[in-house]
Amino acid sequence: MKHIKSIETKHHEERDAFFEGLRRLDRRGFMKLAGLSAGIVAAKSLITPHSFQLVSVADAAPSARPRFTFAYISDTHLYKKELNDRFVRSILRAVDDVNRLDPQPDFVLFGGDLAQLGKKEELDLGRELLKSVKAPVRMMVGEHDWFLDMGEHWRTNFGEPQYSFDHKGVHFVTLMSVNEKDFWTERGMTPEERMQTVAGLDNGVQSRFEVGAAGREWLKQDLAKVDKKTPLIIFSHSPLYKYYRPWNFWTEDADEIQALLRPFENVTVIHGHTHQMLSNQIGNIQFHGMLSTAWPWPYAPEGLPSLTVQMNRADPFSNFDGCGDGRFDVTAEGLADKLYNLWDRDPVTVRSSYLASKGKKDRPAATKLPSY
DSSP states (O other): OOOOOOHHHHHHHHHHHHHHHHTTOOHHHHHHHHHHHHHHHHHHTOOOTHHHHHHHHHHHSOSSOOSEEEEEEOOOOBOOTTTOHHHHHHHHHHHHHHHTOSSOOSEEEEOSOOBSSOOHHHHHHHHHHHTTOSSOEEEOOOHHHHTTTTTHHHHHHHOOSOEEEEETTEEEEEOOOOBOOOOSTTTTOOHHHHHHHHHOSSOSSSOOBBOHHHHHHHHHHHHTTSOTTSOEEEEESSOSSEEEGGGTEEBTTHHHHHHHHTTSSOEEEEEOSSOSOEEEEETTEEEEEOOOSSOOOOOOSSOOOTTOOOOOOOOTTOTTTTOEEEEEEEOTTSOEEEEEEETTSOOEEEOHHHHHTTTSSSOOOOOSSOOO
16 A cells, blocks of 8 residues: 655645755855745645744844844643643754754753643753754753742752843843732632643632732842843733733733833843744833744634734644744844744844834734634
């Protein structure tokens, strides 16, 4: 009986062959090979878009040289690989994307929810997979990593969840933003029940996420040492604004965090958790919501920031539809031009000038299909 390869197998074979050839080519040859690959794909009516994406990434790069670049991978939601290898292949795809950037990013920020249910096997698997990243990796925690053992194993692997560092004139802060008030002790929940409750986004049991009083005081003390003209880039897992409370796309003390950031001239906040392209500007603060490698969430029925350019949702049955990773080019001003590397379609760039002008300049092209 003739063996018939699946579309996905063909995709991976062509992708591997394409990149193997790519490693031996200069840029001129690269463009030629990309065109050839596109022709093969079109002839077979297959979708192997990554070869298109890399060409588009090159063309979409800002003309001005960025101060530096970092990359972003988030929300991998790993189970044990015996239970779900698709999510494993997804993070490997993101690692491939980042490792092929030329020049390499200064570092990679992992945006939280490495694990699905906070189990040791899940977190250890994620740690091993991220070792393949060439650039230095900095970690942020998500609620899926935390509420089984209240962060004990995450700390063992990655250290404290809240820290800051300076890099090429920019002050970076990674916040632990997914603290919750104790809803489990009075209910007599086991750690597994607590984790399952938090992992279910749409429920009325858990409290809303918050940085909390201790975290806010830590942030206040950290920022007290920083000149107000120094650009700030803040990483949080949940959005540091109030998007949609029923799904916990929300940080309860977001207003208090914003007040601490308000004295600074240029502030960018980058978050995961919502699994979708999101753009927002509140006062002096620019916000970017990032993609997941595991699955996309739909946009909420209300509260969507008005500057958001929604991503296409062309194929809800595609494993990778609406998923991806990203790159930030930090500008001379210390703000960030964001490139969403949406798998299976062209990338989308959201420039800091678009947000600063409140949508009057450099608006990204409108998507051709509605989101759902």
